[in-house]
Amino acid sequence: MSTPDWFGRLAERAQAGPSELSAVLALAGSGGDLVDFSGGFPDPELFDTRLLAELAAKAIETRPEVALQYASNRGLPGLREALRADFARTQSRTPADDELIVTSGGVDAMTLISKAMLDPGDGVLVEAPSYLGAFSVFRSHEGVCVSMRNDEHGLIPASLAEAAADARARGIEPKFAYVIPDFQNPSGLLLSAERRREIVDTARAEGLLVLEDVAYRDLAFDGSTLPSIYELGPDVTVQVGTFSKTFSPGTRLGWAAGPAQVIDAMAQAKTNTDQCAGALGQCMLESLMREGHYARALPHLQRAYGTRAQALMAALDEHVGSMATWTRPAGGFFTWLDVPGVDTKLLAPVAIDAGVAFVPGAPFFADPGAHSQLRLSFSRTPTGRMGEGARRLAAAIGFQRG
Amino acid sequence: MSTPDWFGRLAERAQAGPSELSAVLALAGSGGDLVDFSGGFPDPELFDTRLLAELAAKAIETRPEVALQYASNRGLPGLREALRADFARTQSRTPADDELIVTSGGVDAMTLISKAMLDPGDGVLVEAPSYLGAFSVFRSHEGVCVSMRNDEHGLIPASLAEAAADARARGIEPKFAYVIPDFQNPSGLLLSAERRREIVDTARAEGLLVLEDVAYRDLAFDGSTLPSIYELGPDVTVQVGTFSKTFSPGTRLGWAAGPAQVIDAMAQAKTNTDQCAGALGQCMLESLMREGHYARALPHLQRAYGTRAQALMAALDEHVGSMATWTRPAGGFFTWLDVPGVDTKLLAPVAIDAGVAFVPGAPFFADPGAHSQLRLSFSRTPTGRMGEGARRLAAAIGFQRG
Incomplete structure (x- = not known):
C-alpha cells in the first residue's frame, strides 16, 4: 500500500516549507568544530544544576499531586x-x-495573543529588524506583518503611527505593535526611556496595543x-x-x-493550545523565586554573558575590523553586523564551510x-573560541567579496 | 488612566467566552468535600514518585546541556x-x-495537525459524542466539526462516508476524521477490530486522513x-x-x-507554537522507557483504574439503579450515563450543590x-468514595426530576 500524497491536502500555510527558525534550531545540534553564533540559546553550564536537580526532586517527592498533575490554564x-x-x-x-x-x-x-487578537488579515506592526520567530507565529495565525522603522538607536516611535496609517x-x-525594548533581538540595542514614553503616547492616541517582549530584560551586563x-x-x-534565558x-x-x-482571552486560547504549562517546571521555578535563588543568580549570568560579549567585541575588532560595523550591546545575547556590499544569505553557507555559523539578516525583516x-x-560560545570564530567570519567575508 | 475596552478588539474566535474545558480544569482545584468525577485526570499517587524524582535529578545533573536546553522541534x-x-x-x-x-x-x-491541515472552513469529522477539548482545538483553527454517528458499540464506520458527503x-x-477507538472519551467504549478495519477501508476510499487518538490505549484493565x-x-x-495518563x-x-x-508540516507548525516539548521531561521519559520502567509500571496502573471502575459500577448499581443506564468500560477513565428525561446541563449545578461533580453531555456533541x-x-476518586458519589448523584437526579 503506497502512501497517498498528503502534501496537496495540507493547509495553505503549511505548504510554504520549513521556516528559517527550524533551520536555526537544527544547527544547534550539529556540534563538531563549528563556532556556532546562530541560536539565541542560554548556556546551561551557567545554571546551578545541583540546585535545580534538588528542586525538581523535591517538587516530585513532596508535591506529586501538583508537580505531576495538570495545572490551571493560567x-x-x-x-x-x-x-x-x-x-x-x-x-514599578x-x-x-x-x-x-x-x-x-x-x-x-x-x-496565545495571536489567537486572542488576530482575525485573518489583521495587522501586526513589527520592528525592522525584529525576532523572526515572532513573524512566524503572527503569520501562522493569518496575521500580516507591517514594518515600522528602526535606526541606530532602535525603534523610531513616530513610525508606529506611520505604519498604522500605512x-x-x-x-x-492593525491590532498590536510588537516591540523588544531591551537588548533587542537581533540588534542588541537598548531603547531609550524617552522613546519608550513616546511609544506609549502613540499607542494611546492610536488605540493600539503594544506587545512588549522582555526576553533579555534581566540580562543587562551591569544589572540595570x-x-x-x-x-x-x-x-x-x-x-x-x-524564563528560557534565566x-x-x-x-x-x-x-x-x-x-x-486580553489575558482572559489568552487563557481561553491556552486550553486549545497545550492546556497548561508544565507543572513540574512551575513548581521548580516557584521554589527558585520564593527562596530568592532566582534573583541571586542573575548577577552571575549578567557577568558571564557580559564577559562573552566583551570577548566577541575584541575578536571582531581584531579580525573583522573595517570589513563590517556592529552594535556594542550592554546586555542580552546578540550583536548585529552590517557587512556593506555582501548579501548575508549567500555568505551563510560560505561561513559554514569556513566553520562558523550565524543567522543572516533577511528573515529578521518582514x-x-x-x-x-x-x-x-x-x-x-566560550570566550576562548571568539577569536577563532571572528577569524573564520572574516575569511568568509573576504572569500565572498572575492 | 483607565484601561481601554480591549474586548471589542479581540479576534472573533476569542469573543465567544470561556470554553467548557476551562470550567472543568477550574473545578479540579476546588477541593473540599466534593466527590469530583469531572476531569480526565490521572492519579499522581499511582506514579512512582521516588523513581521520577531520581530520574529528574539525574537528567539535570548528568545531562544539563540537554535537559536544560531547547530541544529539536521533533x-x-x-x-x-x-x-x-x-x-x-x-x-505491529x-x-x-x-x-x-x-x-x-x-x-x-x-x-499541530490543525495548523498543518486546516484552512478556514475546512471540515473535521467527529464522533458523536467525542472529546470536547478536540472540538475546541479544531474550531480555534477555523475548522468546522461535522458529526458522524455512534451507537452502543461506538463509531458506526458507514457514517464516516455519510458525514464526508454531508x-x-x-x-x-473534510480534511480528517477524529476517532478515539480505545475506551473512548467520553463513552468508555472499545471499538471492535472489525469496525477499525472498516474505518481504514472507508478512509482509503474517501481519500480522508484518520486522526486516531490513543490516549487511553495503554490502560485496558486486563492489559490487552x-x-x-x-x-x-x-x-x-x-x-x-x-503521556499525561501513564x-x-x-x-x-x-x-x-x-x-x-503530515508529520513534517506538524514539525514546522511546532516552531510557531511552543518551539519544542520540554527537554527535562523528555530526558525523564527516555530513561523511564529505556530502563523498562514505563512498560513495567503499566499493569499497576491498569489494575488500579480497573478497581476504581469496578467500585464505581457497584456504587451506581446500588444507588442509581434504574434511574439511568451506563457503559461498563474495560479500560480508561470514563463511564457514560444516560439519564432519560433529564437535561444534564441543568443537573450539573444541582449535583454540585449535592456535593458531586461530573461533565454534562452536551459539550461532547459538535x-x-x-x-x-x-x-x-x-x-x-478513591474506591471508598464511590458510594457517596453515586448516592449524591442519585439524590440530584431525584431532586431534578422533582
Missing part, C-alpha cells in the same frame, strides 16, 4: 504569586491576579534596567517574557501580563529583500 | 528512538524516524490491546498519543506518528442541543 497559584512578587524587583507596576498568565515560554505567549490604507486593521513599556503604559501593553528552556516557561480582558546584515549570538 | 533523538522501540510493545507498525514527532501533550498534537454538500472540505487504526492503515492515519501531565508530553508529509447524558471519570 498557571499554578503559587508560581503566579511568586511572579507577582518578582515584578517588584525591576518594575505589578499585575493584578487576573492580569497575569503563566505560558509555555515566550513563543507560546505570542501564540496598514489602514491597505485595508489592514530602564522603565518597561508595561510600567509606563499598563493600560495599552501586554508584556511577555520567557532559568532554563528545558521546562518551557514564560508569562504574559496586561489588561485583564519585507523581503537582500540584506547586508547578520546576527551573532555570543551566549553559548 | 523531539530529542534519544526519546524518539525509545518511543519507536516502545511501539513494538503493542503495535513502527513509524520511521521522519514519521514521528514528540509533542507537548495530546492537545498540542491536535493543535460536509461536501454543504461546501465544507486491539490492532490500532494506525497499524491497520498507516498510509491514511496520524496516531496521536499522550507518565505525568506535569511535563506536557505526547506524540504523533503518521505519513512523513451539534448543539439538550442531552440526557453525562460523563463520570473514576480515575481520581
Whole structure:
C-alpha cells in the first residue's frame, strides 16, 4: 500500500516549507568544530544544576499531586504569586491576579495573543529588524506583518503611527505593535526611556496595543534596567517574557501580563493550545523565586554573558575590523553586523564551510529583500573560541567579496 | 488612566467566552468535600514518585546541556528512538524516524495537525459524542466539526462516508476524521477490530486522513490491546498519543506518528507554537522507557483504574439503579450515563450543590442541543468514595426530576 500524497491536502500555510527558525534550531545540534553564533540559546553550564536537580526532586517527592498533575490554564497559584512578587524587583507596576498568565515560554505567549487578537488579515506592526520567530507565529495565525522603522538607536516611535496609517490604507486593521525594548533581538540595542514614553503616547492616541517582549530584560551586563513599556503604559501593553534565558528552556516557561480582558482571552486560547504549562517546571521555578535563588543568580549570568560579549567585541575588532560595523550591546545575547556590499544569505553557507555559523539578516525583516546584515549570538560560545570564530567570519567575508 | 475596552478588539474566535474545558480544569482545584468525577485526570499517587524524582535529578545533573536546553522541534533523538522501540510493545507498525514527532501533550498534537491541515472552513469529522477539548482545538483553527454517528458499540464506520458527503454538500472540505477507538472519551467504549478495519477501508476510499487518538490505549484493565487504526492503515492515519495518563501531565508530553508529509508540516507548525516539548521531561521519559520502567509500571496502573471502575459500577448499581443506564468500560477513565428525561446541563449545578461533580453531555456533541447524558471519570476518586458519589448523584437526579 503506497502512501497517498498528503502534501496537496495540507493547509495553505503549511505548504510554504520549513521556516528559517527550524533551520536555526537544527544547527544547534550539529556540534563538531563549528563556532556556532546562530541560536539565541542560554548556556546551561551557567545554571546551578545541583540546585535545580534538588528542586525538581523535591517538587516530585513532596508535591506529586501538583508537580505531576495538570495545572490551571493560567498557571499554578503559587508560581503566579511568586511572579507577582518578582515584578517588584525591576518594575514599578505589578499585575493584578487576573492580569497575569503563566505560558509555555515566550513563543507560546505570542501564540496565545495571536489567537486572542488576530482575525485573518489583521495587522501586526513589527520592528525592522525584529525576532523572526515572532513573524512566524503572527503569520501562522493569518496575521500580516507591517514594518515600522528602526535606526541606530532602535525603534523610531513616530513610525508606529506611520505604519498604522500605512496598514489602514491597505485595508489592514492593525491590532498590536510588537516591540523588544531591551537588548533587542537581533540588534542588541537598548531603547531609550524617552522613546519608550513616546511609544506609549502613540499607542494611546492610536488605540493600539503594544506587545512588549522582555526576553533579555534581566540580562543587562551591569544589572540595570530602564522603565518597561508595561510600567509606563499598563493600560495599552501586554508584556511577555520567557524564563528560557534565566532559568532554563528545558521546562518551557514564560508569562504574559496586561489588561485583564486580553489575558482572559489568552487563557481561553491556552486550553486549545497545550492546556497548561508544565507543572513540574512551575513548581521548580516557584521554589527558585520564593527562596530568592532566582534573583541571586542573575548577577552571575549578567557577568558571564557580559564577559562573552566583551570577548566577541575584541575578536571582531581584531579580525573583522573595517570589513563590517556592529552594535556594542550592554546586555542580552546578540550583536548585529552590517557587512556593506555582501548579501548575508549567500555568505551563510560560505561561513559554514569556513566553520562558523550565524543567522543572516533577511528573515529578521518582514519585507523581503537582500540584506547586508547578520546576527551573532555570543551566549553559548566560550570566550576562548571568539577569536577563532571572528577569524573564520572574516575569511568568509573576504572569500565572498572575492 | 483607565484601561481601554480591549474586548471589542479581540479576534472573533476569542469573543465567544470561556470554553467548557476551562470550567472543568477550574473545578479540579476546588477541593473540599466534593466527590469530583469531572476531569480526565490521572492519579499522581499511582506514579512512582521516588523513581521520577531520581530520574529528574539525574537528567539535570548528568545531562544539563540537554535537559536544560531547547530541544529539536521533533523531539530529542534519544526519546524518539525509545518511543519507536516502545511501539513494538503493542503495535505491529513502527513509524520511521521522519514519521514521528514528540509533542507537548495530546492537545498540542491536535493543535499541530490543525495548523498543518486546516484552512478556514475546512471540515473535521467527529464522533458523536467525542472529546470536547478536540472540538475546541479544531474550531480555534477555523475548522468546522461535522458529526458522524455512534451507537452502543461506538463509531458506526458507514457514517464516516455519510458525514464526508454531508460536509461536501454543504461546501465544507473534510480534511480528517477524529476517532478515539480505545475506551473512548467520553463513552468508555472499545471499538471492535472489525469496525477499525472498516474505518481504514472507508478512509482509503474517501481519500480522508484518520486522526486516531490513543490516549487511553495503554490502560485496558486486563492489559490487552486491539490492532490500532494506525497499524491497520498507516498510509491514511496520524496516531496521536499522550503521556499525561501513564507518565505525568506535569511535563506536557505526547506524540504523533503518521505519513512523513503530515508529520513534517506538524514539525514546522511546532516552531510557531511552543518551539519544542520540554527537554527535562523528555530526558525523564527516555530513561523511564529505556530502563523498562514505563512498560513495567503499566499493569499497576491498569489494575488500579480497573478497581476504581469496578467500585464505581457497584456504587451506581446500588444507588442509581434504574434511574439511568451506563457503559461498563474495560479500560480508561470514563463511564457514560444516560439519564432519560433529564437535561444534564441543568443537573450539573444541582449535583454540585449535592456535593458531586461530573461533565454534562452536551459539550461532547459538535451539534448543539439538550442531552440526557453525562460523563463520570473514576480515575481520581478513591474506591471508598464511590458510594457517596453515586448516592449524591442519585439524590440530584431525584431532586431534578422533582
